[in-house]
Every structure is written in structure tokens, then in C-alpha cells.
Amino acid sequence: MKRTYWLMLWAAIGSAACDVRGDASLPAPAPASAATAHYLANAGVLVERGEIKIVFDPLYRNGFGTYRLLPEPLERALFAGDPPFDGLDAVLVSHYHGDHFSAVDLLRLLSERTELVLYAPAQAVAEMRELAGSERQAIFSRVNSVALEYKDPPVVMETSDLIVEAVRIPHSGWPDGRLDVENLAFRVTLGGDTTVLHLGDADTRDVHYAHDADYWSRRDIDMAFPPYWYLASKDGRGVLKNRLTPNAAVGVHVPKDMPRDPAGRPAEYRDADLFTTPGETREIKD
Numbered sequence: 001m002k003r004t005y006w007l008m009l010w011a012a013i014g015s016a017a018c019d020v021r022g023d024a025s026l027p028a029p030a031p032a033s034a035a036t037a038h039y040l041a042n043a044g045v046l047v048e049r050g051e052i053k054i055v056f057d058p059l060y061r062n063g064f065g066t067y068r069l070l071p072e073p074l075e076r077a078l079f080a081g082d083p084p085f086d087g088l089d090a091v092l093v094s095h096y097h098g099d100h101f102s103a104v105d106l107l108r109l110l111s112e113r114t115e116l117v118l119y120a121p122a123q124a125v126a127e128m129r130e131l132a133g134s135e136r137q138a139i140f141s142r143v144n145s146v147a148l149e150y151k152d153p154p155v156v157m158e159t160s161d162l163i164v165e166a167v168r169i170p171h172s173g174w175p176d177g178r179l180d181v182e183n184l185a186f187r188v189t190l191g192g193d194t195t196v197l198h199l200g201d202a203d204t205r206d207v208h209y210a211h212d213a214d215y216w217s218r219r220d221i222d223m224a225f226p227p228y229w230y231l232a233s234k235d236g237r238g239v240l241k242n243r244l245t246p247n248a249a250v251g252v253h254v255p256k257d258m259p260r261d262p263a264g265r266p267a268e269y270r271d272a273d274l275f276t277t278p279g280e281t282r283e284i285k286d
């Protein structure tokens, strides 16, 4: 039933987003696996392990002319709680930039889906608080506002289904710019077994990870979602190989003109696994 719905949804996306899709064929249904990552758009990823579901950076309004916006059928499904977002447990926001976050939309989502919990940097939560009238303050009892300075120790937040760990990694541009941006790297373990990592717009330098070397070696990462520039940079590749050591890495935040076919990409991205098309999935093996 659920798979049928997915296929219908992707068919709808295909027609709605045909201007940016080079390949109109539907993705094959993912085989049964420990967990599955579903690509939304830009840095948006839904991770599903059985009944446990989380989503990273799902709602934003600015593609800066370079990045894909969330396809409308997916946006509608997210607000309605329809598959694949039925039973969604948590939303995680990496940072408050307009290609990752929309305060208006997150407020609306939390208002309409009263079961949802949000994890976000204090900087993003402050923006939401400013927008929320006094009648919507109750929402913030479901908001985990993460206030971390650079080099603060990572924080851990646990529920019965999730272990959410966050550490501040500077936004790309460090050390020359965007130093004020509270960019969070979230390492999340679903159901005690599947661990995924989302880096937001993290800078690639090793120094940010060397600082918490023990933290990074403490838990095996089954799948990482680094911004795509990690996969073409010496520093980024080094961090993945030496510090994060994920079993698999799929680049996100990919410009919409990046070909889905590796052979058509710039040379430095031909051997990288990238999410390029909304609706793509990857199996996550424990």
C-alpha cells in the first residue's frame, strides 16, 4: 500500500518538476533493508527505520537560483502527514539559512502536526519565537533549542526511539565569514541501531573534527549526508575518511544542474554518490 503511494507520489513529482528533471523514469522501489534514506531536495533527507522517521532540513523557500526547492507534492504530504511523512517523529534543522529553514513554515508544521518534535539551533528557534504570537507559544514545548558555541562539547538528547547528538561545526566560509551562523552537525541513532549524520553547511577543515576526535570515534555512522563539496575537496574527503568513517556517504545540497549520470558530471564528482533527484532512495545497512 505504502509503496504504491510512493510510486504515485513520484509520478506526481515527475510531472510537477519536469523542468529540472533530466530523467522522467521512476526509481525502483527500495528493497527491504535496515533503514532507508529518501531524498527530498537540497539538504532535505527523510530517514526511515521501521516505524521511526526523522527528516533533516525539509522546509525552506530559497534555492538562490542554484538549488532545488521541495517539490509541491512532497510539501503537501509533509504538512498533511501523508506518506512518506506519516508517523514522522522529528524534524531537525541544521541552521537558519533560507535554503535550509523557513521559520514561517516550521511554525505552521508544528501547529498542524502536534505530534512532531523539532531540534534546531537557538538562532533558528529565536526567529520562530519572534514570529509566533502569544497564542502559539505552546509549540515551543516540543522544540529542542540547541545553543552551542564553536568548540563547545557535543550535546546528547535521548527519547525512547532516538539518540540525537549535536555539535557545532562552523559554516563553510570559516574562518573568514559566516562565523555567526550556528551550524549544527546532527548524528542521530534510530531504534538503537541505525546511525546517520547530517552536516548542514559544515566547513571541511579537519581542525573542527580533531577537536572532538573521541566523540566522532565513539559511534559508527551507517550513512553520512555531507554537503556535496566534501566529496570533491581534499579536506572534506580526509574528514570523511579519517574522522567520520561512515559506512556510506551520499552528498546533498547538490546544485540542480548536476547531472544524475556520473559520466556527465565534472571530473571531481564522477566517483561520488550524490542525491540529485527528489524521490531517490538509498538503503542504509547496519
Ligand SMILES: [Zn+2]
Binding pocket: 095, 097, 171, 201
Ligand atoms: Zn548555509
